[in-house]
Amino acid sequence: MITTDLPLYPWQAGLVAREALVAPSNSRTVARTPTVADLLGLCQMSDTLDQPVFQEHADLHEFGLRMAYLQFPYSEDQYGAVARLLPMLDRHFSRPPFEIMSREAISDVLGGPLDVFVDSAPFFSAAAIRNGGRFQxxxxTGPQFAEIRAEIDLDVLMSVFRHAWASTIPDLRARARSSTSANPLLRPFDWNPLQARPYVQLSDGSHVAPNVWWAHNRVSPTAVYHLGMDRHQESWARDLGRAQEDYLVHQLGQLEPLARVIPEFEYPTRNGSVRTVDAFVIFDDLVVLVESKSVRARLGSTTSADAYRDLLRRDLDKAYGRQLPRSVDLVRADHPKLGGGVSAKPVVALIVTPEPLYQADSPSFISSLPPPPVPTSLIDVSKLEKLVAAARVTRSSDIIAKQAGRGSHDSADMNNAFQAISGGLRLPNPILDEAFAQGRWQSSDET
Structure with missing residues (x-):
C-alpha cells in the first residue's frame, strides 16, 4: 500500500505498480516480503531511467508533453469532478439528440445509480487511507458500519465497487500488457490500468488499493466515459459530449444578470443551415464565444509530439477554422438573435474540453491549428467552472478576458489571478456546491 506520507511521488509509485503487473511470472517470485525501504528504492530508481530526451535530436517539446501527462493529473482538483456528475448526468435524456444515454444506461454501466457512484468516492477513498489500503x-456487517448501513444499500454500494472500482490481477495484467510501449524508453509514460481500477482483488477475496492517489481520484466524468466506452463505444462518447454541452450552458447561466447567455442556434447560409458555437456570453464590455469539444488524450497520443498535433487537428480543426470565424461574423453583423448592440464589443473565445489537454495551448502545439479570429483559450470544464465562479465574485468579465488572452500555457499567472480573487479559499460555484451538499456524507473523515 502506497500512502501519502511516504517520501515519493505518485508517478514513481505508479510505475513500480505497473511494472509489477507486466513482469514475467518467474520474476515476481521473491525470497522475502518486500519492505518500505525496498519500495522507496525502486521508486527512486525511476528517476535514473534513461529518457528519450537524452538522445541526439530529442524534441524538448515532446519531453515536456510526456512529463505533463505523467505528473500534472495528480494536482487536479477532485472537488469539481465529483460534484459535476449529478448536475451533468442526473437528468432526462431526450431522443433525439441522445442515442442511448439514460438513467438506466448509466446505472447499468456503473453497477448502480449515479448518486451511489458519487457517494462511493469518499467511502472507498477513506477505506484506502484508514485501513492500509485493504478492504474486506x-x-x-460490523458495528462500526451501522450508520453507513442506515444511509445506503450495501448490496448496491458493493455492486458499484465491483463494476467501477475493483478488478482481478489477471485482468489488470492483461490490460497493462496490451498497452505497453514497444519502445522501452517510453514505458514510464504508459497508461496504468490501476488508475481505472484502483482496488485489486486478492486470492482470498479481499481487496487492496496499491496507491491512494488513484482511489482518491476514481469518481469523475472521465470514469463514466471509460466505463461506458467499454460497453457502448462511440454512441456513449457522443452522448456524453452532448451532456457536456448542456452542462456548460447551465454553468454559464449562473452569470446572469451580469451577462446574457444565448445558447447555440441554427442560421441559414448559402450552403444550408449551420449551427453557431454552443453559447454566446454577452457582458456589457465583452462577448465570449464558448464551444464544447469532446476531445480527450488517447492512448499513444501523449508520447509523441506529432501524434499530439494530429489529435488536436483531428478534433479541433473545425472549431478553430470554421465555427469560431462564423460565429464571430454573426457578432460583427449584429445578428438579431444576439439581441443587438454587440457588433462593437471585443470578442474572445473559450474552447472547453472534458479533461485538461496539457501543453496544447503552447505555441509548439497550438500552431498546428488554424489561427483563430479572436483571442482564444483551450481550457477544460474545471477551468470554466472556476472562471464562472470568479466572474460572479468580481462582477466583471476581466478574469475571462485574461484567460482568453493568455491561454492555458500561462497557467501559473492564471492561478495567481484566481488566488487574488478568492483569498486562497474555494470560489463559490452554486451548481457544484449544491450538488456536493447532496452527498450522504460530507467528508471522507466521517466515513
Missing amino acids: ESWL
Missing part, C-alpha cells in the same frame, strides 16, 4: 466486504 465482511467488514461492512
Whole structure:
C-alpha cells in the first residue's frame, strides 16, 4: 500500500505498480516480503531511467508533453469532478439528440445509480487511507458500519465497487500488457490500468488499493466515459459530449444578470443551415464565444509530439477554422438573435474540453491549428467552472478576458489571478456546491 506520507511521488509509485503487473511470472517470485525501504528504492530508481530526451535530436517539446501527462493529473482538483456528475448526468435524456444515454444506461454501466457512484468516492477513498489500503466486504456487517448501513444499500454500494472500482490481477495484467510501449524508453509514460481500477482483488477475496492517489481520484466524468466506452463505444462518447454541452450552458447561466447567455442556434447560409458555437456570453464590455469539444488524450497520443498535433487537428480543426470565424461574423453583423448592440464589443473565445489537454495551448502545439479570429483559450470544464465562479465574485468579465488572452500555457499567472480573487479559499460555484451538499456524507473523515 502506497500512502501519502511516504517520501515519493505518485508517478514513481505508479510505475513500480505497473511494472509489477507486466513482469514475467518467474520474476515476481521473491525470497522475502518486500519492505518500505525496498519500495522507496525502486521508486527512486525511476528517476535514473534513461529518457528519450537524452538522445541526439530529442524534441524538448515532446519531453515536456510526456512529463505533463505523467505528473500534472495528480494536482487536479477532485472537488469539481465529483460534484459535476449529478448536475451533468442526473437528468432526462431526450431522443433525439441522445442515442442511448439514460438513467438506466448509466446505472447499468456503473453497477448502480449515479448518486451511489458519487457517494462511493469518499467511502472507498477513506477505506484506502484508514485501513492500509485493504478492504474486506465482511467488514461492512460490523458495528462500526451501522450508520453507513442506515444511509445506503450495501448490496448496491458493493455492486458499484465491483463494476467501477475493483478488478482481478489477471485482468489488470492483461490490460497493462496490451498497452505497453514497444519502445522501452517510453514505458514510464504508459497508461496504468490501476488508475481505472484502483482496488485489486486478492486470492482470498479481499481487496487492496496499491496507491491512494488513484482511489482518491476514481469518481469523475472521465470514469463514466471509460466505463461506458467499454460497453457502448462511440454512441456513449457522443452522448456524453452532448451532456457536456448542456452542462456548460447551465454553468454559464449562473452569470446572469451580469451577462446574457444565448445558447447555440441554427442560421441559414448559402450552403444550408449551420449551427453557431454552443453559447454566446454577452457582458456589457465583452462577448465570449464558448464551444464544447469532446476531445480527450488517447492512448499513444501523449508520447509523441506529432501524434499530439494530429489529435488536436483531428478534433479541433473545425472549431478553430470554421465555427469560431462564423460565429464571430454573426457578432460583427449584429445578428438579431444576439439581441443587438454587440457588433462593437471585443470578442474572445473559450474552447472547453472534458479533461485538461496539457501543453496544447503552447505555441509548439497550438500552431498546428488554424489561427483563430479572436483571442482564444483551450481550457477544460474545471477551468470554466472556476472562471464562472470568479466572474460572479468580481462582477466583471476581466478574469475571462485574461484567460482568453493568455491561454492555458500561462497557467501559473492564471492561478495567481484566481488566488487574488478568492483569498486562497474555494470560489463559490452554486451548481457544484449544491450538488456536493447532496452527498450522504460530507467528508471522507466521517466515513
